[in-house]
Amino acid sequence: MLPVLGVDADDTLWENEERFHEVEQRFRDLMAPWSDGEATDAALLATERANIARHGYGIKGFALSMVLTAVEISDGTIDARSLAGIIGWGHEMLAHPIELLDGVPEALDTLGSTHRLLLITKGDLGDQLGKIERSGLADRFWRTEVVPEKDPGTYRDVLECHDIHPAEFTMVGNSVKSDVLPVLAIGGRAIHVPHTTTWVFEEPDPEELAGVDFPVVENLGQVAGLLAG
Ligand SMILES: [Mg+2]
Structure with missing residues (x-):
């Protein structure tokens, strides 16, 4: 044998990590009215770190962490359609062709x-x-x-x-x-x-x-x- x-x-x-980086850039752009890119990255990372045991590794956990972070950064003022858009990015990632x-x-x-x-x-x-x-x-x-x-x-x-x-x-x-x-x-x-x-x-x-x-x-x-x- x-x-x-x-x-x-x-x-x-x-490729996997690259898919996440692409969406992280979209997230920075979405959060730009409230936060600069560096602060957005730090807030998202903190949310992911706090939730990895609950969310596990992967796209679903990443999308949930972005939603939580968006609500946090915008102090609850972000609109529901933008939050749905974040979930949509996750769906896109799940269907992304394999490279x-x-x-x-x-x-x-x-x-x-x-x-x-x-x-x-x-x-x-x-x-x-x-x-x-x-x-x-x-x-x-x-x-x-x-x-x-x-x-x-x-x-x-x-x-x-x-x-x-x-x-x-x-x-x-x-x-x-x-x-x-x-x-x-x-x-x-x-x-x-x-x-x-x-x-x-x-x-x-x-x-x-x-x-x-x-x-x-x-x-x-x-x-x-x-x-x-
Ligand atoms: Mg690996």
């Missing part, structure tokens, strides 16, 4: 010839499954797991569920905090494939990085060579 390679989805296989990162299908084909590929992504179940479906990549994966959080306990559970020993597991992804550190913590291996931007909530605590070493590659296409070496 081939060894298992875990693969992250958002910003590892396709694969360069070389991803070819890289998965190569990796799939030496590994069973296990997609592990966090966020809203429906949204994540929809993106996998629209990406056209679904049949390249042996199994798919959508998890609410990527911490050591979650990885331990996922591996146990699929009868995989952590020492025989490698994870690949763009987030050090979600794809690398928790996998190293349970005795697996991890490879970091950085993306252009990282969501502030995905930035690892510098203390957690002390003394931790892991390989970094420029793109998914370089992972096969690293695994073979």
Whole structure:
């Protein structure tokens, strides 16, 4: 049986963060009568931080946080149609075409010839499954797991569920905090494939990085060579 390679989805296989940045700019514009861009960003981030446990990761939580922030910033004076417009942005994001990162299908084909590929992504179940479906990549994966959080306990559970020993597991992804550190913590291996931007909530605590070493590659296409070496 081939060894298992875990693969992250958002910003590892396709653009994701960029979609959020586009809508954040619209939100700054909408809030401009009450607040400058920097203050709007800070208020939205504070709302997201306060609600991540309730909202989870993903578009729905993001839209709810924008609505709450808009009411807050405008001191309750923003009109209902603008709030409905924010929800509409969320709907647009949910239906946005998937933009694969360069070389991803070819890289998965190569990796799939030496590994069973296990997609592990966090966020809203429906949204994540929809993106996998629209990406056209679904049949390249042996199994798919959508998890609410990527911490050591979650990885331990996922591996146990699929009868995989952590020492025989490698994870690949763009987030050090979600794809690398928790996998190293349970005795697996991890490879970091950085993306252009990282969501502030995905930035690892510098203390957690002390003394931790892991390989970094420029793109998914370089992972096969690293695994073979
Ligand atoms: Mg990611």
